[in-house]
Amino acid sequence: MTKINKWVKTVGFLPLFLAALALVGIIAADHSYTGYVAGSGIWGSFVAFFIRSILGVSSWFSSSYGLGIVVFTVLVRFFILPLMVYQIDSMKKMQVLQPQLKVLQEKYAGRDTETRTLLAQEQQALYKEHGVSPFASMLPLLVQMPVLIALYQGIHNSPVLRSGSFLWLNLGNQDPYFVLPVLAALFTFGSSWLSTQANPQQNTMTKILPFIFPFIIFFTSLAVPAAVSLYWVVGNLFQMIQTFFLQNPFKLKQEREEARAKEKAKARKMRKAKRSKKR
Template sequence: MAKINKWVKTIGFLPLFLAALAVIGIIAADQSYTGYVPGSGLWGGFVSFFIRSILGVSSWFGTSYGMGIVIFTIFIRLFILPLMVYQMDSMKKMQVLQPQLKVLQEKYAGRDTETRTLLAQEQQALYKEHGVSPFASMLPLLVQMPVLIALYQGIHNSAVLRSGSFLWLNLGKQDPYFVLPVLAALFTFGSSWLSTQANPQQNAMTKILPFIFPFIIFFTSLAVPSAVSLYWVIGNLFQMVQTFILQNPFKLKKEREEARAKEKARARKLRKATRSKKR
């Protein structure tokens, strides 16, 4: 119970409340769809539930399947919002621990099995002491991957979605004007860049990643139906705004600069006090 309370305190009431509303919205959408969507077995039932929810949301907007995907994507992003908050909190704690982790890596610099084992044990003890989960970054991805796969399969299994249209798009086919792939890449770059800028300790890899991910998303979006690309565009836009709110790099940089200024002022004051005593 104490662990759950700590987890709830870390995430906060609002993300949990929004996630609860998203779950209610997804279930309500599923229940509001009166048609039949086939699906057998655990995975088949999940895909069926997924498609029924999209079609249910679409019925709220005059059977606009594009709007159904847009709203359903927002539901999914709100549902995983607590995990994203937890992930970003863990990332901040990991950044604070970086100097101590470097000390441990220097202490156990050997490549033999015993040294590597000792390093892993020391790192785990450090993570546990500060309440940090090094695997927190994987949680949102683990939730989103089944959703993305179900969406892709659902489009191919649902003749209704496959034949749907939205703006200039045929949801079952690729975007003929490449607008969605470009937007998906831009929003991916935006969220990755903001997250990278918020990290005070950057290396060559962290600096280049914001430029690699957009290319992967762009070329993947060229090969998938527009419905999947639309999911990526809305999801990545949501994540970019979310990253700016939760991990505003400009605010974090200002706070770090103010902290450094205070530390320098304290050091100067200490040096003056030391010189006065010597006199």
């Protein structure tokens, strides 16, 4: 019970409230669709539930499947928002410990078994002291992935969803003007760049990744139906906005600079105090 209370406190009321509303909306959408969608097995039934829910949302907008995909994607993103908040909080805590972890790695730089064991013990002690789990950021990702994959498969595999039109798009064909692939790539870059800038500990790989992912998304979007590209655009836009509010790199940079300024001011006072004692 204590762990649940701690998790709720970390996530906060608003994300949990939005997730609850989104869940109600998803279930309501599923029940509002009166047709039949086939699905065999646990995974097939899970994907069928997503398809029915998207079709249900579409029925709220006069069977506009494009709007159905947009609204349902937003509902799913709000539903997994608490997991994202918890994941980002865990990542921030790990970033704070990075300098201390680096010191330990330099202290136990040997490759032998004994040195590696000592390093692992020291790291575990550090994690325990600060109440941080190195795997906490991975758990939300593992929970999110089946949801996002089911959403993708539901859109990709439903002939009904891909039979509609939205704006200039035929949802079953590729975007003829490449607008969606470009937007999907731009929003992916924005989200990745913001997340990278929020991390004070950067290496060559973390600097390159924000430029690699957009290219992958762009060229993949060129080969899939517009319905899937639309899902990526909406999802990546939501991710970018979410990253800005939860990992605002400009705010974090200012906070780090203020903390360094306080440390320098404290060090100056200590030096002045020492000089005064010597006199």
